[in-house]
Amino acid sequence: LYVEPDLVAGGQVALGKEQSLYLAAVLRKSVGDEVVLFNGRDGAWLARLVSDAKKSVVLALVERIAVQTPASDLWYGFAPLKTERLDYVIQKAVEMGAGTIQPVLTRFTQVSRLKHERLVANAIEAAEQCEVLSVPRVEPEVTLERLLDGWPAERVLVFADEGEASSSPVAALEGLKGRQVGLLIGPEGGFSDEERARLRALPFVVPVSLGPRILRADTAAVAALAVIQATIGDWR
Numbered sequence: 001l002y003v004e005p006d007l008v009a010g011g012q013v014a015l016g017k018e019q020s021l022y023l024a025a026v027l028r029k030s031v032g033d034e035v036v037l038f039n040g041r042d043g044a045w046l047a048r049l050v051s052d053a054k055k056s057v058v059l060a061l062v063e064r065i066a067v068q069t070p071a072s073d074l075w076y077g078f079a080p081l082k083t084e085r086l087d088y089v090i091q092k093a094v095e096m097g098a099g100t101i102q103p104v105l106t107r108f109t110q111v112s113r114l115k116h117e118r119l120v121a122n123a124i125e126a127a128e129q130c131e132v133l134s135v136p137r138v139e140p141e142v143t144l145e146r147l148l149d150g151w152p153a154e155r156v157l158v159f160a161d162e163g164e165a166s167s168s169p170v171a172a173l174e175g176l177k178g179r180q181v182g183l184l185i186g187p188e189g190g191f192s193d194e195e196r197a198r199l200r201a202l203p204f205v206v207p208v209s210l211g212p213r214i215l216r217a218d219t220a221a222v223a224a225l226a227v228i229q230a231t232i233g234d235w236r
């Protein structure tokens with residue numbers, strides 16, 4: 001369970017109403033039961049319920065059971081999609097190991113106003129589910145232009161481009177081992193010709209094909225993250 005407070009030996013954590021209800025009423029946890037807590041900074045902690053009041057559960061920290069893992073360096077930028085698909089891409093990006101999630105507004109992006117708290121809540125829920133101890137950062141939306149103007153030259157930007165000659169991206173990605181990497185996926189309507197031309201002309205951009213079919217933007221995100229993880233990911 002993700003919580004905000006610091007997690008330290010001998011400490012206690014009082015949950016808010018929503019999480020208290022979830023533990024006490026949905027999971028039916030009662031005094032003495034154990035729960036694992038994390039806050040994105042202090043590793044994972046075993047905690048025991050000392051109050052199971054439905055609106056104010058209190059947990060006593062027992063012991064740290066895992067050290068904090070470093071945040072993933074993988075940057076993932078995508079043009080926001082409509083609500084359901086947006087929830088999906090945030091969830092999948094966390095599961096697939098993105099460390100920073102950046103909504104990018106492009107010419108054909110159909111959604112421009114995002115509920116940032118909703119995206120953050122989705123990222124936290126996904127981190128809980130897949131036991132990522134450092135919750136990925138969800139950045140406020142930025143236009144493609146501003147993003148590219150401020151892009152750090154040392155980071156490679158893998159651009160999923162359905163117009164790229166359809167050959168396997170594996171060789172291109174393997175050449176990026178050890179580099180800082182970002183991934184950019186376009187909106188439902190794709191990138192405009194001007195955006196594609198600008199992206200392809202930039203020295204830090206590596207265009208890749210995900211095969212000869214046009215994938216939905218959400219599918220493209222999962223496919224590209226899987227190929228990136230399989231080629232230059234953090235398997236040991």
Ligand code: SAM
Nearest residue numbers: 160161162185186188190209210215216217220
């Ligand atoms: N209209 C569909 C939708 O609603 O999602 C497909 C949109 S597709 C143009 C969206 C983005 O997915 C593209 O801008 C590109 O980044 C990525 N994409 C889709 N198919 C791809 C492929 N075969 N190779 C590389 N990137 C692809």
